[in-house]
Amino acid sequence: MKIECPSCSKVYNIPDESLKSRGKIAFKCPVCRGDIKLDLRPTENKPEIKKQDSPESCATNLTDDLKKEIAKSIKDLEPMPKVIHEARELLSNPNTTFKKIGKVLETDQAITAKVLKIANSAYYGLSGRVSSIHQALIVLGHETLKQVIYTAGSSKLLAKTLNGYDLESSVLWSHSLAVAFGAKIIAAERKPTLENDAFTAGLLHDVGKLVLDEYILKNKPIFKKLVTNTHSSRKAEEELFGFDHSEIAGLICMEWHLPENQTLAIRHHHEPSRSQEVGLTYILHLADHLAHKCGFGAEIEEEAQKVEDITLEILNFEENDLVSIMDEITECVGNISKSVV
Numbered sequence: 001m002k003i004e005c006p007s008c009s010k011v012y013n014i015p016d017e018s019l020k021s022r023g024k025i026a027f028k029c030p031v032c033r034g035d036i037k038l039d040l041r042p043t044e045n046k047p048e049i050k051k052q053d054s055p056e057s058c059a060t061n062l063t064d065d066l067k068k069e070i071a072k073s074i075k076d077l078e079p080m081p082k083v084i085h086e087a088r089e090l091l092s093n094p095n096t097t098f099k100k101i102g103k104v105l106e107t108d109q110a111i112t113a114k115v116l117k118i119a120n121s122a123y124y125g126l127s128g129r130v131s132s133i134h135q136a137l138i139v140l141g142h143e144t145l146k147q148v149i150y151t152a153g154s155s156k157l158l159a160k161t162l163n164g165y166d167l168e169s170s171v172l173w174s175h176s177l178a179v180a181f182g183a184k185i186i187a188a189e190r191k192p193t194l195e196n197d198a199f200t201a202g203l204l205h206d207v208g209k210l211v212l213d214e215y216i217l218k219n220k221p222i223f224k225k226l227v228t229n230t231h232s233s234r235k236a237e238e239e240l241f242g243f244d245h246s247e248i249a250g251l252i253c254m255e256w257h258l259p260e261n262q263t264l265a266i267r268h269h270h271e272p273s274r275s276q277e278v279g280l281t282y283i284l285h286l287a288d289h290l291a292h293k294c295g296f297g298a299e300i301e302e303e304a305q306k307v308e309d310i311t312l313e314i315l316n317f318e319e320n321d322l323v324s325i326m327d328e329i330t331e332c333v334g335n336i337s338k339s340v341v
Helices: 055-076 082-091 098-105 109-119 133-158 168-191 193-202 207-216 220-232 235-241 245-255 258-269 276-295 311-315 321-340
Strands: 002-005 011-014 024-028 037-039
Touching: 011 109, 011 245, 055 207, 055 245, 082 098, 082 133, 098 109, 098 133, 098 207, 109 133, 133 193, 168 193, 168 321, 193 258, 193 276, 207 220, 207 235, 220 235, 220 276, 235 245, 245 258, 258 276, 276 311, 276 321
Parallel strands: none
Antiparallel strands: 002 011, 024 037
């Protein structure tokens, strides 16, 4: 019978006849003097030893259980108004008549009022000239109207106080607007076909924080300490939960049936190199970075100031090009934010 010393790994070949005992035996290793223990009892007589989970598997189990709990809470999250989804479907068809779109929007008076308010904002330069949905449709056109509708629909959802993150109601909303406009501006310059998708993804990129806030609030002292240590709320989320708000945002996007390219971009906007949707993800990543640099951010943190090295190369930008984009972001948010909330 071959026996290996657990301390020095020396292997001994002991004749079977020398192991007459069928019980538990122990002896010293001649090389390292370590203990070698053998249990020669039949298997059925050995006490059952319960296998303990490793710290890694325990953490994984906790993460999986929390994700399941969060997945249930996503269903309880206030959804985008039904009229937004219906209007989006109609606007995706260029042959849809203005009259048909108008009828859908007018079924929700709150959305109608907000669409008109946004259409008359300084951003669109139509102050006081739009008095009906039908008129807004004609003046703005399909693509611009999509952006107005999503802005109107998401404003109530995003303009909330997040007590876990210590964010006042206006902070997340202004940041979301800044990222939406930044993504739109970047897309218009480099990938015009993605302009509308970029705007929508920018508005909703941090929607995961709405769900995660409740769980952060329950662990606020720990979370605040982690933020102090890591200089990043996202890293604090990962250390506390095993995932961050962008992963939760991806789940919400799937629940809301957003297009796959927007879902992937939102899911990976902090680490675009991990996404299969390269174009839109890098646009969103850069827009988020610039929004923070403009001062439209949830917090001042190291993570917010970083951008993946290859980003500017992929989007064909130089550092000097970013100054004018930041100026435009600041102007856009200033012209529309007061008209929305």
